[in-house]
Amino acid sequence: MARKRITPGKIRLTEVAKLAGVSPITASRFFRNPEALSVGKRARVESAAKELGYVPNLAARALASQRTEVIGVLIPSLTNNVFADVLRGIYDALDGSRYSIQLANTRYSILLEERLLRLFLAQKPAGLIVTGINQTPDSRSIMETVDCPIVQIMEIGPSPVDMMIGFSHFDAAKAAISHLLAQGYRRIGFLGARMDPRVQRRLDGYRFAMTEAGLFDLRLIVTTAIPTSVTLGGTLFADLLAKAPDIDAVFCVNDDLALGALFECKRRHMAVPEQMAIVGFNDLEFMASSEPTLSSVRTNRYEMGRNAAMMVLETLDGRRPTEPVVDLGFSVMERQSSTRRN
Amino acid sequence: MARKRITPGKIRLTEVAKLAGVSPITASRFFRNPEALSVGKRARVESAAKELGYVPNLAARALASQRTEVIGVLIPSLTNNVFADVLRGIYDALDGSRYSIQLANTRYSILLEERLLRLFLAQKPAGLIVTGINQTPDSRSIMETVDCPIVQIMEIGPSPVDMMIGFSHFDAAKAAISHLLAQGYRRIGFLGARMDPRVQRRLDGYRFAMTEAGLFDLRLIVTTAIPTSVTLGGTLFADLLAKAPDIDAVFCVNDDLALGALFECKRRHMAVPEQMAIVGFNDLEFMASSEPTLSSVRTNRYEMGRNAAMMVLETLDGRRPTEPVVDLGFSVMERQSSTRRN
């Protein structure tokens, strides 16, 4: 027959309880809801735990309580600077809380996202942060039936699964184009890579603004499914120039492309912004210190991550945010690269 | 007295076993070591699991088996591009394996690292990946007593806790300086930010090479504890020029600083590489496509992460790597920014 599995010096809740002179369940409560204890016992358990160096066994807790203290995060890429900032925000917000993060990379595939979602939810996460609003129908219905807080990040849309924080990529791109138009640029090219849903919506914003100004021209648009890079920015910009040599400005869907375009201009001895204006997207740190400084659309990525995590925490705390959909907005940073020196 | 906690439609291992007509423990074995089952039962359990959509309860597994399938990763920064690449390698290597990743940010503090280490180890991780070789003495002894595979990444040194993968930052910096010397540069400045232990060792390499060449001069060195950025690169480079206006080259401890220095040169209309050579470190993607292209020291960050994770996996598999210390090396990428056009 089976034996007693001995666990030699390990400190369990029982040990703490014994030292504190209370029952295990009371000790347990101390770690979950100290308020529920009388002041005396609270102090006794606290000092006992400290003395023994007790660390709760999360697996046992999860098994007994049927829930975990893990917040699942689904993002499409680990490479992208944008998500690095978002993640930093999430980690910072959860730092010091009892929740930890389980990260998974959907690689821009909503099918993979769905699979990861099922995996996550099977472990009963405390909360969930997912990227974007384009999930598979199955993903959506799974998320709707699950009863943990869910925040969709990066963009906003009409029907949140639960909560949502982001900004309008359409409006942001439109604003960038408006800025270029206001500066007197007319033949404004579009450079896009990866073309995920959010980039697609930036293209829509570009198209809308250009059409409205009566300046839309398909030849001004160069896109690719290849992941973005600075090098690619140079290549795409060269393609664009080949297709439309008369352009006087280019809007890039991210800053890497913009930097690549800038370098390509330098290589061709094209003056920026005199002969060519450049506007990027995201406003990464380097945009403000390049030569010339590069215009971009600032998006509040760190805040997005931070707030998303805080929205989850608040909901778990029973203090559900009054506004389930938060528009973090954007701002067009007008710098040298798109400012006509009149 | 306590009641039966009913769990309505939930699919447990028992259900799968029942459907498959085997005992629960046999079904359990199917998920952990299918080879151990006879072909018939294996197929029966497999189809039963699929039919019921069974997903194992990881908390129960962890509690019963006294170990988790989590690999802890301790890195000093989430912002730094370098770690993004390393992480990507780790995630890629673990993708498809049954292990998941628990990430924590030490914020370049070895005290915080020690605290996080204790937290991690209390949950009995399957493996551990930690950054660098400068842990607190307590951290070291904790790691030495624990019996899971541990890989130290980013650099190599004489006494691994367990395994190690990285390269010599000293040699890498030395090689960069040798390259500049070979190109005929003599007054070579040093730009350093953050100054974590690895950056410190790059400074040591610089100092060694310069001293050996009889060219060492304290005025050539500008460092700060501030986290790195492109903007900071410009600022530090300006500081350096103020201290030592006669420099003809600058070695930057990372590529962001190098890019910042390049922009600052442009702003001052200093010709690169004719009046000023620039060499960076890490060889981020943009270095090869800037104008001029920027020299750098290529480090194999993705491979480092990937291999580190694979070393953990192999050890867990019982196939311990023959070589516990892996030197991934580096290569000096000689580009326009440091090539005298004779």
Add this chain to the structure above:
DNA sequence: CAACCGTTTGGTAGCGCTGTCAATAATTCT
């Protein structure tokens, strides 16, 4: 003084799985 109420504490069982050992079936060996 009994009845009542809210707060604090404890007893019991069980969360879903696997470690250990033993039993049985299938093979191989002498």
Add this chain to the structure above:
DNA sequence: AGAATTATTGACAGCGCTACCAAACGGTTG
């Protein structure tokens, strides 16, 4: 063929914690 292995399978208990219910306690009230 019988013994000795080896490959499969199963029984049982328990991993460390918490949900649920009940009891004890302290204070009021009529």
